[in-house]
Amino acid sequence: MAFYRGMTCETVTLSGDGGTPVSAYVARPEGAGPFPGVVLIHHLPGWSELYIETTRRFAHHGYIAICANLYERAGPGDPDDVAARVRAEGGIADAQMVGDTAAAVAWLRSQPGHNGKVGLFGSCSGGRHAVIYASRRTDVDACADLWGGRVVMAAEELNGKTPVAPIDLTADLSCPLIGIFGNDDRAPSPEQVDRHEAALKEHGKAYEFHRYDGAGHGFFYWHRPLYRPEQAMDAWGKVFAFFGRHLA
Template sequence: MARANPGRAGAGFSNIDLGAASTAAGGSPALRGYLARPAGDGPFPAVLMIHEAFGLDENTVRHADRLAASGYVTLAVDLYSDGGARRCLVATMRSLAAGAGRAFTDLAAARAWLLESGQTTGKIGVIGFCMGGGFALLIAHDGFDAAAVNYGKIPKDPGVLAGSCPIVANFGGRDRTLPEAADKLAAALDGLGVEHDIQEFAAAGHAFLNEVPVGPRLLRPLYRVMGIGPDPQSAPEAWQRIDDHFARHLKDPPSAGR
């Protein structure tokens, strides 16, 4: 079981100050994150988590706690902590579209902090959801051992994915925001020779791994029409695929005789 999470109190569910590491790298001075640890002394394999467009919220915390319960020290970095979602969303999305900018500096600083924390085995994965899935794709080549991409946008130039670590990806067949994304990503990774396991869940939409709906209540009927929201039927299989992928690439193989 994961340890209790003291970071649930306070703005943005953040409990880790990454500001010094980020500032030293030229990133956000007020960068924060949510850290979830497995029980025990460790060290543990690590996972860097990147939230969806609505920010580091209750769903992000639940995702991080879930991975911690599976044996990974998990750092969910809050890309909006230095100014809030209203101020940071546009700049962060521009950074994603450009493939460069402060958001990438912040993610690199968070990765370095996690590996230098003394809590990890040195194996590290990255997982992202929605906007975060797009970021996870773009940094999968940058020192990670495995990546999990959930309904993330595919870059216009798929060539930037060359040299990526093994990728598992989950998409929703009812997701109108990412039509044919699973097939497009599979074709791109096939052409680049990147190891991958991609699946589209026919009954699921965008953000189907969330446990609770997100966004303004007034817009939620529109989100349902667009195929956005939790799908408790598809989510367990998607999570099992993530668990299997991370276990294969991040956990030490069993010794002979086990």
């Protein structure tokens, strides 16, 4: 695989859900391409340094990458403070996420040098959101769910913002899915991952799940004690191989 040490990065403005302006960070490899694209859906800690750096990581590996600020409507400030406001309000609505992410997908598909293929990448709440988007829309070609919690939901967890459990959308999943999970995680628990896998099998979906012993929730997060470098690097290899097969 070629590594693109040269890249350009910028912040663009999308017309998000309901026409609301939404900022998005973009990184693209140096050169004419054509390059596949990846839309990153950030986690509940928000539009953070981790996701900005991960956007550049995808560009380094040869992808035009974009990560929209799904918490733009919560106002400016430190990402941790913004995320705390969003968390206090019960998160963002699934429908709003779909609208904002659709704007990022459309932006990516409009870019010169794009090869016409788009993948989704999300972790934690972003993994859940990626599964929802790939089940609600048909404009992406591959989806990566990293330890997305609340894919399996009890009836009492449903509300106006999260009206449907993602697992109940499995029949509509429109592209191949890769799932990355730590066996020490509780959200999703191994049992919930089993249920999700069973639903994918039932509906004949193309998927691959990879589960890691000695790893819990967020084991890619290099800035936190839960980082597990050996498991993380193996799983990164699985993600890049999956996107390489489906987005090249």
